[in-house]
Amino acid sequence: MIFIVSQDLRSVEKTSQISFANLNLWERQHIEEWIRKAPDILGEDLLVVSAEFDRFSGSQDRLDVLAVDRQGNLVVVEIKRDPYAGYADLQAIRYAAMVSAMTVEKLAPHYLNYLEKYVRKDRVTLEEAKNQIVEFVEAEDFEELTTKPRIILCSEGFSLEITTTVLWLRQCGVDISCIQFTPYQVEGKIVIVPTKVIPLQTAEQYQVDIQKKQEERARQGGGPRRRPTLQILIEKGLIKGGEKILLKSYLPSHIKYKESDPTFSGVLVVTPGQSCKVRWDKDQQEYAISTLTWRIFRDLHPEKKDPGGVNGNWHWTLESGDNLWDLAEEALGRQERI
Template sequence: MIFTVPNKNLVTAQKVSPGTFLDLKIWERQHIEQWVINNPEILGEELLILTAEFSGFEQSKDRLDVLALDRQGNVVVIELKRDGLAAYADLQALRYAAMVASLTIEKVIPYYIKFRKRVADEVLTEEQAKAEIQDFVISDTFEEFSTKARIILCSEDFSKEITSTVLWLRDFGVDLSCIKITPYAMEDKVVIVPRVLIPLEEAKQYLIGIQAKENPQPSKGAKRQRTVKILLENALVKAGDKVFLKNGLPSFLQFKKDDPIFSAEITGLKGQSDAIRWANDGQCYSLSNLAWSIFKEHHPEGKDPGGVNGAWHWVNEQGVSLWDLAEKHLAAASTKA
């Protein structure tokens, strides 16, 4: 429920009644899908959108609404419904989850590259796309998607049949969530209020911990090490070196050398979450997560920046991106070998 309080009369609260997607002419693909793509947090967590209208299924013409990745390395099937009473939404989502369970990063990369070009006009190489995907996951040991895909159902409302089915499936270890979005018409705008119906936050955190314990990421053999580890182990950077958020910044963000938000220093640590210390608050972050947070905070509309390869955006004092610095070393080492 929403109440508005006029600035000139703070003691008066006026109730705003919820509308419906139908009455407000809100459409599934044209509107709801775009909300999720531009601001994935509407679903109650940080997600990296991998692609939309995904149709890369063998022997099937089905189209999955939105495919995403969570911070724990799980592929997330996002099924959107304009009609809260839509039949078989749960079954349809389960079918999609089964289909994407075998997806690998390599299979997703072409779709992700095409998606980023379409929604953000970004041109990514396969290596850059792979780095953005891997850097989004908070685990230092992440190498490949989990085989247990998650499901998020998002709608204006849910029938008892669907919520009962979701709760029953969760008892059997299926990670299914229900996000309810309520629209409110307020003067010349529509206010949307998302709410997690299933699961409650406490249960969600408990399940994440259990999954991390029971499903460690399997080793897939040799892969490119994380950029900071390459640089530190080959003495290309050292603890205390200054780095700057300068390369390839979005149009709404202008680099200023004296502004602490653009400055950090190498910590000398090789973990995923403590590679650099930010001058703005003295706290430690990963290259990608800090760049992602800065881009989002300074976006005029607070939009999610999508995948961010922080090593490409952060440069050393000579102006060379940390990504390019590591890539040149790897290329030289490969030539010698």
């Protein structure tokens, strides 16, 4: 949140964040333009070399923003308006793979087109465009772009599924980060607060936790896979058939929990020999917990977007407020997320 202090320093007013959807702001028309015109909004010095890059052989995909950093890396910037961006990580990885073979020689014509379209009205030569790229890179021994493009995901927020995937990719050596854009409306103007949410200290702790898990499994010779969350809770006597559960944990920013709304509640159905289901209060039908969560997230999105992979156990709680996934982790005697 933002606090506005009066000029006489006597009053302070809190300004709550608002959503891009409520402001009627869009990825390509607005957010992409901000990044293109002021790339340092991403927290570093970047040279934008193309926008809406679509020069992929055999593909009609469009990369939002393509840039070069001071170290000579290509930077793929993937923009999503809200946290309900299913497969944003996979999409960005695909773009990074497609441009990984790009050389300065191949990039220069695209940068020339970008300069002529957005930056300079006077004629720029291909050699000048190439020199601008080379001169931007600070490395003294720079000769060629690296073959491992960096990835920056930009959004109003990020789902737990996206952040978990990004953290895992970083552990595997992929240079991928998440920049959160938080919009506010202040005195008739829109204020954007950019925050790098990954990597942060929490990400470093995640890496430590993963390393501990790997070491533990190595000592145990691999060990069995974790059983389904609801199965663990039933076996441990922590839940039972007929128990009410609520959809209120780690919700996307555009979804607000409403206590009286049957959309956000259901009853556990336990049938011996079968997977535990959830009887949804809204239609009294039975669903697998992740299937139901996926449907609700999709239906409540303003544009009915596919939320991608969803682990329902992260989002449902008991009436006590205990998150199902966390409760199962505690029952197993560990506090790690995968």
